[in-house]
Amino acid sequence: MAHYRTPDPKREHFRRYLEKAGVVDSLTSVLVSLYEQPDKPSNALEFVKQHLNSGGQAITDTEALQQEVIDLRQRCAQLADENKDLKSRLQRYEPEDGATAD
Structure with missing residues (x-):
């Protein structure tokens, strides 16, 4: 049987902060871009860093x-x-x- 956890107020506040700041959308966009790459880069972390750097610059x-x-x-x-x-x-x-x- 699954246990339901009530959301932690601090965690919820932080989640809303990240969403409002656009961090969640940016990370989602970069991860989707990585997922859609036909040839996956050897260093996924470097790929994410490059695509998050200055709006993708x-x-x-x-x-x-x-x-x-x-x-x-x-x-x-x-x-x-x-x-x-x-x-x-x-x-x-x-x-x-x-x-x-x-």
Whole structure:
């Protein structure tokens, strides 16, 4: 004979929290995706991690974007230095009182 357990209030609260946060739907979606894979990956945990990471964005995409941010920051610093140099060179050719020469 099966024993019926009354739901633990803490457990029910936590379950509702996970459902409200979308965790249950995300996990279900990833597990369904794994189930539907014709060739099962050798590492199921890695599959789940990759598909849960940033809304399904691949780790390699994240690394590529991080590298792009680093490159763009370096380029921005180079352009700021070049801008500073050009401004100082321009100041040598402009009159001090701001009037243009005729």
